[in-house]
Amino acid sequence: MNTFLAVRARGITKSFGDVVALDGIDLDVAQGRIHGLAGPNGAGKTTLLGLLLGLAAADDGSLEILGVPVGRALAAPGGVAGFVDGPGLYPSLTARQNLAALAALRGRNARTTGIDDVLEQVGLIDVADDRARGFSLGMRQRLGLAAALLTRPRLLVLDEPSNGLDPAGTKHVHGVLTRLAAEGTAVVLSSHRMDDLEALCSDVTIIATGRVVFSGPPGKLAAENRELDYRLLTSDPRAARQLAVGIEGIRVKDEAGARHHADVLVVRALVPALDELVVRLVRAGVAVRELAPVVSPLEAAFLALTEQQEATV
Known part of the structure; x- marks a missing residue:
């Protein structure tokens, strides 16, 4: 049985002036799997995540998301949610109000959109009526995840989702992502934390200087013959x-x-x-x-x- 690919990228290139951010990137992300993206600072991870979220367009190559070819238009494909460089929040609004505002922007009724459910999932229901300006970095990350979950995505793209989380918060987020994958959502997450990737990911792609240097199961990478x-x-x-x-x-x-x-x-x-x-x-x-x-x-x-x-x- 063929595995449905939530992301299929071939030969993706992207430059900013004279700087080549992505240089012939290939990427396959299977539905219902958690795919890790790793690499040093400046490797091109954020640029690639931006392409998946429709925040930028590739200069060359082909990209299919959820089976739909992505053109040059800057638009998030249907069924995709997530954030890059941290979630965008309204600091003067409460957690619940932030999610209600997002639901309204998408033309959805805040009363029926499941706001309390996603706040419960990410462990923020007890602070639902607190203003976001008082949230710690880890709490803002979890609120960003809740915002993404509101859309019931089939592809979830996250940039450093464990940034600022304490051990309990990390365990909570890991549980949410594992459950989503088990229900069929494809998850792409970028992380500098190898423990996150080892604990969560069925596949890992490592990028250096805009090129893929490894893609496959973490066990295959870790088992290579080295002291x-x-x-x-x-x-x-x-x-x-x-x-x-x-x-x-x-x-x-x-x-x-x-x-x-x-x-x-x-x-x-x-x-x-x-x-x-x-x-x-x-x-x-x-x-x-x-x-x-x-x-x-x-x-x-x-x-x-x-x-x-x-x-x-």
């Missing part, structure tokens, strides 16, 4: 160090942070060598209490790919 630094906490740090230095392919590192925690060993290794270390620790009766990457595999791969691309420019 990583791992934190190792055991019941016998001295024995663990002795075993580690005796295994080919493992380097014990004296990290500044580890020196302040004598029980923590930092090793650099490929996964097979790390597996061998765990086997030897268990055989020696040394308990492994923690084994985790110092930097997540996705973040390490992201840094390697973007640095490599920037070095070739």
Whole structure:
């Protein structure tokens, strides 16, 4: 069965004067999936999000959104909602009034448009009658998400949706996005936070200097054959160090942070060598209490790919 593509972009280019923001971008976003967009500052992420929202038009290439070819007109395609560079809000209006004003602009009746429902979904129902000017950054982000949900979008485009959120707020927003995807909405989100992408996304596209350097499942990116630094906490740090230095392919590192925690060993290794270390620790009766990457595999791969691309420019 073919998967319906909410976004199909081929060879998209966009320049601003002499600056090439997007240079032959291809992008596929499947319906009912959360697709992450990552890249360093200035990579072209915001420009691409703007194209998806109808805020700009590509100079060249083809773009289909929800099965409809997008031309050169600046207009948001039907069924698309979201925000770039933070949501636009009326600071003197309450959260509920902001959403009512948006509903009115779209010709909808505020009484029947589901305002309280979306405020409940994003965890803002208790502050529905507070003015937006007093909202924190995280609360403004959640109100922007509520505004997007009012339209019941089939494609939701979000720029740094977890910006300013505390852990509880992040969990709340993650739950909303996961539920939307399960109900069939395609979600495209840009984020600098690799933990967001790992937790949410079935696919990730990484852009550097206006070009795609990777697109696919995060697991495929993270599983590429590269060494990583791992934190190792055991019941016998001295024995663990002795075993580690005796295994080919493992380097014990004296990290500044580890020196302040004598029980923590930092090793650099490929996964097979790390597996061998765990086997030897268990055989020696040394308990492994923690084994985790110092930097997540996705973040390490992201840094390697973007640095490599920037070095070739």
